[in-house]
Amino acid sequence: xxxxVHTVAELRAAVRDARAGGRSVGLVPTMGALHAGHLxxxxxARAECDFVAVSLFVNPTQFGPKEDLARYPRDFPGDLxxxxxxxxxxxxxxxxxxxxxxxxxTAVEVAGPARGFEGASRPGHFRGVATVVAKLFLMALPDRAxxxxxxxxxxxxxxxxxxxxxxxxxxxxxxxxxxxxxxxLSSRNRYLSxxxxxxxxxxRRALLAxxxxxxxxxxxxxxxxxxxxxxxxxEPRFVPDYLALADAESLEPCTGTVTRPxxxxxxxxLGNTRLIDSLVLGRPVEAAP
Ligand code: AMP
Numbered sequence: 001x002x003x004x005v006h007t008v009a010e011l012r013a014a015v016r017d018a019r020a021g022g023r024s025v026g027l028v029p030t031m032g033a034l035h036a037g038h039l040x041x042x043x044x045a046r047a048e049c050d051f052v053a054v055s056l057f058v059n060p061t062q063f064g065p066k067e068d069l070a071r072y073p074r075d076f077p078g079d080l081x082x083x084x085x086x087x088x089x090x091x092x093x094x095x096x097x098x099x100x101x102x103x104x105x106t107a108v109e110v111a112g113p114a115r116g117f118e119g120a121s122r123p124g125h126f127r128g129v130a131t132v133v134a135k136l137f138l139m140a141l142p143d144r145a146x147x148x149x150x151x152x153x154x155x156x157x158x159x160x161x162x163x164x165x166x167x168x169x170x171x172x173x174x175x176x177x178x179x180x181x182x183x184x185l186s187s188r189n190r191y192l193s194x195x196x197x198x199x200x201x202x203x204r205r206a207l208l209a210x211x212x213x214x215x216x217x218x219x220x221x222x223x224x225x226x227x228x229x230x231x232x233x234x235e236p237r238f239v240p241d242y243l244a245l246a247d248a249e250s251l252e253p254c255t256g257t258v259t260r261p262x263x264x265x266x267x268x269x270l271g272n273t274r275l276i277d278s279l280v281l282g283r284p285v286e287a288a289p
Contacts, residue, residue, distance in 0.1 A: 001084070002054075002080065002083050002084040002088045002089060002090065002091050003089070003090055003091070004080055004090075004091045004093060005090060005091070005092055005093075006092075006093055006094055006095065006098065007094065007098055008094065008098060008139050010092075011053065011090070011092045011139055011140060012139065014051075014053070014089075014090050015051070015053065015140055015141060015142075018050065018051035018089070019141075022050075023049075023050030023051045024048075024049045024050045024051065024143045024144075025049060025050070025051045025052075025053065025140065025141065025142045025143050025144075026045035026046075026048060026049030026051070026052045026053070026142055026143065026144045026145070026146060027045075027053050027054075027055065027136065027137070027140045027142035027144070027145045027146070028041045028042050028045050028052065028053070028054045028055070028088070028145075028146045029055045029057075029132075029133060029136050029145065029147070030054060030055060030056055030057075031056070031057065031058045031059065031072065031187065032056040032057075032058060032073070032074060032075065032076070032079045032093075032187075033072075033073035033074065033075055033078075033079070033187035033190075034056075034078070034079045034082040034083065035177075035185045035186075035187065036177050036185055037148055037150060037176065037177040037184070037185040037186070038082075038148075039082060039085075039086045040148075040174055040175075040177050041146040041147070041148060041174050042054055042083065042086035042087065042088050042146075043086055043087070044146055044172065044174050045088075045144065045146050045172075046086065046087040046088070048144060048172070049142075049143065049144055051089050051090075052087065052088045052089050052090070053088070053089065053090040053091075053092055053140050053142070054083045054088045054090070054091050054092070055091075055092045055093075055094075055136050055140070056076070056079055056083075056091060056092065056093040057092075057093065057094055057099060057132065057136075058072050058074065059099070059128060059129070059132040060096060060100075060128075061100070061107075061124070061127070061128030061131060061132065062124075062125050062126075062128030062129045062132065063125075063128070064122055064123065064124065064125065067122070068188075068191075072187070073187055073190060076093060079091070079093075092139075092140070099132065099135060107127055107128075107130075107131045108127065108130040108131045108134050108161060108165075109127065110126045110127055110130045110157055110160075110161065112157075112160055112250065112251075113153060113156040113157050113160055113249075113250060113251040114126035114127075114130070114153070114157045114160075115251070116242075116244075116246070116251065116253065117153055117242055117244065117246070117251070117265050117267070118153050118154070118267065118276070119153070120242075121241055121242065121267060126153075126154070126157050129154055129157065129158075130157060130158070130161050133145075133158055133161070134161065134165065134167075137162075137167050137169060141169075142169050143169055143170065144169060144170045144171075144172050145158075145169055145170070145171055145172065146172045146174055147171060147172070147173060147174065148173075148174050148175075148176060148177075149173050149174065149175055149176050149278065149280075150176040150177075150184050150185075150186070150276075150277075150278075151276070152263055152265060152278035152280075153251060153265065153278075155171070155173055156249065156251055158171055159171050176277075176278075178204070179201075181201040181204075182201045182204035182205065182208075183197075183200045183201050183203075183204060184204070184275075184276075184277050186275065188273055188274070188275070189273075189275075191271075191272065191273040192270060192271070192273055193271065195237070196237060196270040196271050196273065199235050199237040199238065199270060200270060200275060202231065202232060202234070202235035202238060203232065203238065203266055203268055203275055203277050204277055205231050206228040206229070206231040206232040206243065206266065207228055207264050207266060207277060207278070207279040208279070208285065209227045209228050209230070209231040210224045210225065210227045210228040210245075210264050210279070210281070211264075211279055211281060211285060212227075213227045214258075214281045214282060219257050219258045219259075220256070220257060220258075221245045221254040221255055221256060221257070221258055221262075224245055224258070224264070224281070225243060225244060225245050225264075228243055228264060228266070229243055232266070232268065237270055237271070238268045238269070238270055239268060239269040239270075240266070240267075240268045241267040241268055241269065241274065242265065242266065242267055243264070243265075243266045243267075243268070244264070244265055244266075245258065245262050245263070245264055245265075245281075246262065246263055246265055247260055247261070247262060247263075248260070248261035248262055248263045248280055249261070251263075251265075258281070261280065261281070261282065262280075262281050262282075263278055263279065263280045263281070264278060264279045264281065265278050266278065
């Protein structure tokens with residue numbers, strides 16, 4: 001049975017009780033509107049931890065002034081039912097004032113893997129992400145925290161923060177869950193019109209084109225990116241933001257010949273909806289969905 005709590009004190013008390021009983025603690029941070037991608041993280045946590053806390057918080061500090069904070073989907077009853085079904089022990093759904101006390105003026109500064117791509121397109125985004133994730137870590141004190149590779153750059157930013165600030169926990173990366181046609185599940189997919197939804201899998205197809213070239217032996221970064229760009233350009237509804245190849249860990253852009261593990265990162269707009277996806281080259285391509 002999943003219990004919903006709304007204050008840090010209640011979260012801490014529940015975690016303290018679990019720990020007193022010798023139970024390990026897993027945390028799954030989310031912004032709600034839970035879909036099968038989120039649920040895969042909860043299932044993984046359930047399999048690996050004795051006590052599973054899911055946080056549900058639409059974090060205002062990671063949205064830019066022109067972004068979709070106000071219209072971000074919210075469905076507390078649906079999320080509670082989904083978290084319950086997936087086997088979470090606790091759903092922590094704090095109001096904004098509980099996470100950010102009035103006059104709050106402290107944040108986590110990020111650089112390195114936070115610099116380009118989403119960091120460049122969405123100034124302040126990763127500072128907001130790192131700050132809220134650090135706060136959630138300190139509130140829940142988990143042994144393990146679960147993040148999706150869907151938000152690949154976010155995962156690397158969190159990993160780096162955990163290393164740099166010596167958080168005593170393990171970051172567990174979970175594979176991207178997809179629709180049958182390859183579109184990565186996202187809370188924002190519901191904004192797509194039927195025509196946009198039909199066009200959306202081109203983003204994944206673009207990444208797969210580069211992966212196919214890589215498998216065939218191509219190692220020039222520009223050629224690999226070119227293979228992906230050509231596929232994306234064939235779907236005129238998409239307005240690309242970036243499509244690039246980067247070092248899989250540091251996220252430094254790759255130039256010349258690729259010699260280290262690399263990740264293709266892509267963001268593109270379909271109408272008013274911005275979609276992102278990624279693919280680590282040289283790995284078996286994960287099955288859909
Ligand atoms: P969000 O609610 O969008 O902040 O996402 C919460 C967590 O779920 C993040 O770690 C995301 O990377 C992860 N996530 C979102 N979509 C997917 C997906 N399709 N597959 C796997 N994980 C996902």
